Amino acid sequence: MKYLCLIYENEKSWESMPQSDAEGIMNEYFAFTEDIRKSGKYVAGEALQPTPTATTVRVRNGKISTTDGPFVETKEQLGGFYLIDAKDLNDAIQVAARIPSARLGGIEVRPVVDFSAEASKREESAGAKA
Amino acid sequence: MTRDSRPVTQDTVEQTFRTDSRRVLATLIRLLGDFDLAEEAMQEAFSAAVERWPQEGVPRNPRAWLISTGRFKAIDLLRRRARFNASLQPLADQLGDGITQPEEIEEEGVQDDRLRLIFTCCHPALPPDAQVALTLREVCGLTTEEIARAFLAPAPTLAQRIVRAKAKIKVAKIPYQVPARTDLPERLASVLQVIYLVFNEGYSASSGASLTRHDLSAEAIRLGRLLGELLPEPEAMGLLALMLLHESRRETRTSPDGELVLLDEQDRTRWNRELIDEGVALVERSMRCRQFGPFTLQAAIAAIHAEAASAETTDWAEIVGLYDVLLRADPSPVVELNRAAAVAMRDGPAAGLTLIDGILARGDLQDYQLAHAARAELCRRLGQTSDSVASYRRALSLTLQEPQRRFIEKRLSELAKS
Numbered sequence: 144m145k146y147l148c149l150i151y152e153n154e155k156s157w158e159s160m161p162q163s164d165a166e167g168i169m170n171e172y173f174a175f176t177e178d179i180r181k182s183g184k185y186v187a188g189e190a191l192q193p194t195p196t197a198t199t200v201r202v203r204n205g206k207i208s209t210t211d212g213p214f215v216e217t218k219e220q221l222g223g224f225y226l227i228d229a230k231d232l233n234d235a236i237q238v239a240a241r242i243p244s245a246r247l248g249g250i251e252v253r254p255v256v257d258f259s260a261e262a263s264k265r266e267e268s269a270g271a272k273a
Numbered sequence: 274m275t276r277d278s279r280p281v282t283q284d285t286v287e288q289t290f291r292t293d294s295r296r297v298l299a300t301l302i303r304l305l306g307d308f309d310l311a312e313e314a315m316q317e318a319f320s321a322a323v324e325r326w327p328q329e330g331v332p333r334n335p336r337a338w339l340i341s342t343g344r345f346k347a348i349d350l351l352r353r354r355a356r357f358n359a360s361l362q363p364l365a366d367q368l369g370d371g372i373t374q375p376e377e378i379e380e381e382g383v384q385d386d387r388l389r390l391i392f393t394c395c396h397p398a399l400p401p402d403a404q405v406a407l408t409l410r411e412v413c414g415l416t417t418e419e420i421a422r423a424f425l426a427p428a429p430t431l432a433q434r435i436v437r438a439k440a441k442i443k444v445a446k447i448p449y450q451v452p453a454r455t456d457l458p459e460r461l462a463s464v465l466q467v468i469y470l471v472f473n474e475g476y477s478a479s480s481g482a483s484l485t486r487h488d489l490s491a492e493a494i495r496l497g498r499l500l501g502e503l504l505p506e507p508e509a510m511g512l513l514a515l516m517l518l519h520e521s522r523r524e525t526r527t528s529p530d531g532e533l534v535l536l537d538e539q540d541r542t543r544w545n546r547e548l549i550d551e552g553v554a555l556v557e558r559s560m561r562c563r564q565f566g567p568f569t570l571q572a573a574i575a576a577i578h579a580e581a582a583s584a585e586t587t588d589w590a591e592i593v594g595l596y597d598v599l600l601r602a603d604p605s606p607v608v609e610l611n612r613a614a615a616v617a618m619r620d621g622p623a624a625g626l627t628l629i630d631g632i633l634a635r636g637d638l639q640d641y642q643l644a645h646a647a648r649a650e651l652c653r654r655l656g657q658t659s660d661s662v663a664s665y666r667r668a669l670s671l672t673l674q675e676p677q678r679r680f681i682e683k684r685l686s687e688l689a690k691s
Contacts (some may be wrong), residue, residue, distance in 0.1 A: 232396075
């Protein structure tokens with residue numbers, strides 16, 4: 144079962160951090176990524192540029208409107224993610240707890256929708272109606 | 274299968290439902306992997322028992338018979354649904370494969386199932402109010418209406434809470450298992466919190482006319498006993514001890530006309546000795562394990578009160594010492610407040626008042642009714658009438674419970690006369 148681990152932390156804390164600390168955390172990230180690759184739980188993962196580089200796009204009445212910044216302002220910002228394949232939620236929690244930023248901010252663990260299962264549910268309701 | 278020949282009535286089935294329905298459900302959830310399907314299967318298994326036991330006799334192992342029958346009923350249910358949804362067919366077949374005869378359903382797995390059920394209902398990924406509702410529904414077998422009444426909440430709200438929690442278990446795939454040793458402290462803390470919340474809701478209703486709602490406290494103690502039996506961890510024993518020691522004083526907490534009676538004015542001869550003895554023995558057992566935590570420490574404090582003949586002869590120095598340890602283990606302004614009250618008893622009201630004023634000055638307990646009531650009481654004892662009146666008024670503005678309101682109003686009218 145796939146879970147998306149969204150990494151939230153205060154991006155300002157990275158700015159004020161001594162470089163040696165930041166390097167230490169980055170090394171932890173490399174080691175962690177390597178480790179979950181080996182365990183077969185890694186599906187994908189990326190780090191994001193900070194929110195001042197973000198753009199929010201909306202389309203209303205067919206017109207594109209573009210604004211700067213993230214969709215919602217929060218104390219902690221989305222800074223990156225891992226998509227993992229875990230046995231169940233407890234397993235996913237164990238993986239998320241090892242993401243270095245779990246100690247600095249928080250990791251939101253979200254189950255990913257399985258569209259093949261969703262499709263068979265739709266067939267079911269269609270069949271029930273027929 | 275051998276059957277015994279005792280006369281079978283509706284009562285036998287009802288009796289079995291009362292004693293075993295939760296165990297049957299817990300095992301069916303494991304076997305079927307679905308709360309709702311397990312609930313339906315269990316109901317059908319008991320319906321089958323009502324029909325068949327009177328004719329065929331009570332099976333040798335009724336619980337195993339019910340589990341096995343429930344499993345067959347679930348397969349039937351899935352096969353009927355598979356006519357409309359082909360994707361259910363493999364699941365029905367899978368359940369049908371390797372089906373066990375009732376004799377093969379082992380006792381040990383069944384014991385673990387009840388723990389699995391408790392830990393799943395109290396999973397920290399579920400919202401706290403949903404953990405409470407789900408535990409009372411699935412582990413204790415209360416109806417949604419009963420839970421709603423106990424928490425003074427509308428039944429549809431409670432029902433929705435339970436439906437959402439079950440949906441999250443399924444969608445986020447919360448596993449049906451007892452946590453690994455490494456996760457146990459955090460996961461157990463979550464279970465203990467749920468049980469204590471249920472107890473407190475029953476012991477001191479947060480609003481309304483009645484000070485105690487006995488059913489919820491009894492339910493929490495039942496849960497605490499079950500947990501202590503299945504998983505005798507020090508803190509599980511500590512929590513059970515704490516609940517038993519509080520419970521031992523229940524009868525004396527209110528006067529016959531429903532007025533609040535404080536600890537130092539309670540009739541100690543009416544405290545329930547049996548509960549106290551059981552509670553004290555549990556505290557001692559837990560403290561010997563040396564891995565005890567906040568619940569055991571609070572129970573140890575309650576035990577000192579329970580064993581003292583009066584407020585004056587209570588070992589207040591020992592109580593202050595225990596609060597010191599508790600503050601280190603689990604720092605909180607409420608614990609600090611309780612420690613201040615114990616210091617007032619050990620060193621006099623002025624010493625306690627200094628501590629309470631310090632806590633209030635930090636702003637931590639400004640809206641906590643008991644902090645102002647405690648301050649008012651110490652000022653009263655020191656003869657500082659106007660300060661006492663001001664604090665009682667502040668406490669009164671924060672309290673929702675009728676008996677506590679009446680208690681404070683009584684104190685205020687006494688102060689007005691002095």
